[in-house]
Amino acid sequence: TYRFDDEYKWGTFWAVSGRWNIDQESFMENAGFNMLKLRASYGSTGNQNIDGQSIFSSASNYKTLYGQLGSGYMNNPSYGVIQYGNPKIQWETVVQANVGIDFVTLNRRLSGTVDYYEKVTKDMYIPFTLSAAAGTSSINANVGEMSNKGVEAMLRYELFPSTSDFQLSVTANGSYNKNRIENIASEDGRVDLTYQANQEGRTYNEFFLVRYAGVNAANGNALYYTADGQLTEDPNEDTDRVLTGKSPLPVYQGGFGFDASYKGFFL
Numbered sequence: 001t002y003r004f005d006d007e008y009k010w011g012t013f014w015a016v017s018g019r020w021n022i023d024q025e026s027f028m029e030n031a032g033f034n035m036l037k038l039r040a041s042y043g044s045t046g047n048q049n050i051d052g053q054s055i056f057s058s059a060s061n062y063k064t065l066y067g068q069l070g071s072g073y074m075n076n077p078s079y080g081v082i083q084y085g086n087p088k089i090q091w092e093t094v095v096q097a098n099v100g101i102d103f104v105t106l107n108r109r110l111s112g113t114v115d116y117y118e119k120v121t122k123d124m125y126i127p128f129t130l131s132a133a134a135g136t137s138s139i140n141a142n143v144g145e146m147s148n149k150g151v152e153a154m155l156r157y158e159l160f161p162s163t164s165d166f167q168l169s170v171t172a173n174g175s176y177n178k179n180r181i182e183n184i185a186s187e188d189g190r191v192d193l194t195y196q197a198n199q200e201g202r203t204y205n206e207f208f209l210v211r212y213a214g215v216n217a218a219n220g221n222a223l224y225y226t227a228d229g230q231l232t233e234d235p236n237e238d239t240d241r242v243l244t245g246k247s248p249l250p251v252y253q254g255g256f257g258f259d260a261s262y263k264g265f266f267l
Contacts, residue, residue, distance in 0.1 A: 001048040001091070005062045008090035015043020035104040035111075040097075047092040050125035051140075061140065062087045084139050092142065093122045108162065112155040119148040126184070126198060127191050143185035146204055150177035167261045174254035179203050179247070196247075203247040210235045211242065 064085035072078030100115035124144035197208035213223040
C-alpha cells in the first residue's frame, strides 16, 4: 500500500477453512434435516485504511509535513509543522476464528445459520500520548490490541408450502458482541480523547463525560455529578469526567422482516 513507508508497505495475510456436510452422512437418514453443514475457519486479514476515512486518505501520515501557518512578525509568512508524521505506521491485522452451522429443516420450511466468532485486532491504529514538550499531545500509532467475541444468527421460515402460488416468509436476525481493549502502549494503559477514552479492559471509545444529573428544582440550574458521585452545578471538566460504561458500539443488534411473492410480483 502507498500509505506506509517502504519498510512497512507490504503485508502478508492467510486463512484456512473447511466444511463438513453432515447431512450426507449415513447416520443422518430420517433425521429431519434437508441440509446440515458445519463450517470452521481461521485466518488473518489486513486493513490499510487505518483512519477509517476514504480510500484516498492518509496518504502521507508517515511523513512530517511543514507549511504556512499564517502571518508572523511584520506580517511576514510564518512556517511550521502542520503534521507530525509517524514513519512506523503499518497495516492493522485482524486474526479471526469462526465456527458456524447452516441448516434447512421441516420440509424446507425453516432455514438458518448460527455463527460464533472470536476476532483480535493487532497493531490497532489509535492515538499515542506524548509529552507536550514535543509540541503535540498525541500522535497516531499502531499501539493497541482489541478483541471482539460474539454470536450471530439468521432464521427464515416459509409460511406456505413451496407448491403454493402465494409465498410468504418471515425472517429474523440477531447478534451479540463483546468488545474489549486488550492492550494500549501508554504509561497507564489509557488514552483519553475529548469525549471518549480507550482503556485496557474496557470497551473501545467508551464515553468519557461529566454525567448530567437533571435540574435543581430550587433555582432551575442544571445539575451534574462529580467524579465521586456528588451533585454540583459547577463541574470541573478536567477532574469530573468519568468512564460511563457506554460506547457507540452496540452489544445487541437485531431485525426482522417479511418477504411476499405472487406470480412474479414481490414485496
